[in-house]
Amino acid sequence: MECTFVSVSPLSDFPIQNLPFGVYSVNGESARVGVAIGDHVLDLPALSELGLFAQIDGLENSHSVFSKPYLNDFMALGRPVWRAVRKQLQEFLSNDSHPVRQQADKSLVCVELSKVAMHLPAKIGDYTDFYASREHATNVGVMFRGKDNALMPNWTHLPVGYHGRASSVVVSGTPLHRPNGQRRPDASKPPVFGPSVRLDYELEMAFFVGPGNALGEPMSLEQAEDCIFGVVLMNDWSARDIQAWEYVPLGPFLGKSFGTTVSPWVVTMDALEPFRVAQPPQDPQPLPYLAGSSATPGGYDISLEVHIKPHEDTEYHLLTKSNLKYMYWALRQQLTHHSISGCNMRPGDLCGTGTISGPTEDSFGSMLELSWSGQKDVVLGASGVTRKFIDDNDVIRITGHCQGNGFRIGFGECVGQILPAKHI
């Protein structure tokens, strides 16, 4: 499938096979829904006015849905509508004689990506973070509890997760201040207060929930599969020292909730469909509600990279190369488990996968793992700069893509800079 409306480089993250949804604005005008194509954004309210979505069942109010500064209304409509919109966009983009193309003023329906400001894709009602990489959970477990007790007994039976803070989820590019908080560097002394000295990133992906479920009505694996709208890159910034002191017995709190960064373009599950792969074998066999008998594999082959731009330098250096396919628990298993108690999931809810570490050292998804809890220096390229954790003014960038035959389904980037702590 070729895109004739705009030219798209084969190296672009956003070919016609991708078509991720996002919320954008130009020149401070009101934010609305757009779709990325090459180095341009298609304006969906404008295409609505031209009637591109007029025939889609269940999308009678397309102009209203796409004029919102969030994707929640669109996410609520469900897979058949998402697919129909995707199909219309692909036809519009690839067919020179498409009737809407005759009337479309290119300058109104199409904006250069370099000129837009991106916003959070959704109003996030609830944000949950899972812990679904066996390698990451094992690494952290070895550091905190020793090799013999690394994985908790529940870990292989269910996707462990916790409720996160929705208010502080920010879009890529938003700088965050290093958090202040309590930590206890010396266990024989009282805790101290001040800026975190063990600030970390976590390489994650996260999915946005579609229609969701009513309170008290769990979702099966099949329903969960249809209920995932799409996926973004996520950096779950973590203050390890604050976290270590506060987290017993109720879990992560302020060590996480000072900020979580997501990439702005939501790549749909339809775009990811060709990149399904088997998830790692699950032993023991999960309980029936998590096992199902789906015809489709539960994993996705998505290459991920984390780079750091240390404040001493103007260049990015590779920290981590990993892949979503390493995840032990599939996205649909995470979502089914989340709803099994009857907990209601709403359109726009965000679920993080947890840190995506792979089997080898260069695939570890956090500084905690790379520096093995600060015991060794991570060397950044030939410059001689080293890190154990993140310094003030360092920038962390996550990227990801699926490699197709002559094209790539990319995720754009998830970038954030850590500013110095506020004085308290």
Next chain:
Amino acid sequence: MECTFVSVSPLSDFPIQNLPFGVYSVNGESARVGVAIGDHVLDLPALSELGLFAQIDGLENSHSVFSKPYLNDFMALGRPVWRAVRKQLQEFLSNDSHPVRQQADKSLVCVELSKVAMHLPAKIGDYTDFYASREHATNVGVMFRGKDNALMPNWTHLPVGYHGRASSVVVSGTPLHRPNGQRRPDASKPPVFGPSVRLDYELEMAFFVGPGNALGEPMSLEQAEDCIFGVVLMNDWSARDIQAWEYVPLGPFLGKSFGTTVSPWVVTMDALEPFRVAQPPQDPQPLPYLAGSSATPGGYDISLEVHIKPHEDTEYHLLTKSNLKYMYWALRQQLTHHSISGCNMRPGDLCGTGTISGPTEDSFGSMLELSWSGQKDVVLGASGVTRKFIDDNDVIRITGHCQGNGFRIGFGECVGQILPAKHI
């Protein structure tokens, strides 16, 4: 201060000294903001139209603010506006010759409480639950970790809390299904799946956040004090068996998120002002950001009761008599701590206190404590009915009030029934 507009019994929860805010509807019409007085509700949009709030700085759009089906817009306006509205309402209610009284059609501004449906007071962006009662944390700690390790080392240094699930917070009267989930009754065998068999209540109160703070801008104790809009009763339903299996190492998740019930009337901090009492002495001295030097005591003397109506019976039986004054960590300390990392709090966010247990057995705020983890029967009155945990179709009711001189500031009730689990 006497109320001459409607007659109010001295036993009423809602005298003129109270004036709690809530969201109500009549006959299926659109929900809007009301204030409870005696056994009536004042309609705030109607009083806005009559100009009652016309002179209030910062409340130029009072009709729009009060016509919303949530209090978030009002909560965002801050204490001076909340106080000015309270003052106008008290003058309107107590003064027969108040100019607005001349025009007010009583049937339009005043509805019988028995005829209204109550809704959630706010769109809750984030819900956090603390763990701020020393007695409760100690009881649970003794049961799970033994007497010597009952309180974790961090507990006396900071208000321990966790992010809860906002989507499943429901208003009093909403029935909930017993959750299904994983539990492991026999630690030598794999987990099993099915309905929770250790379903519990937790007696809590919760506060709604007012204006809040920007991301990265912590609140001092003084700012936090001014940022609390008001307080409700809360039942943090808990499935102890699901919780015990899932909660390591990331904290409570599905054992909690199947539902949390709040009372509909938000009692303002101004109404509670006369009932401030010293909070329990804090040893060790908290770190400076949590210690402050406030002129006002941090506790509130609020009597609380929990009753159960077992399915075998038509009458309520007392389970617990407790008091908010037992809380070790004050509400303002909870809120300051929450923001100290820079985490942004938004209008309408909900923060639970944690289970409010007192020093004596009859003041324990959960079945877990009353039955000492199911080791003994809790006898319900003379009927011979007993419980260790909550049975299907049982009803739990929480009530609370402050006793004034000839009046009481009541909270109404927080009621919920547990329906049988869905078959999965």
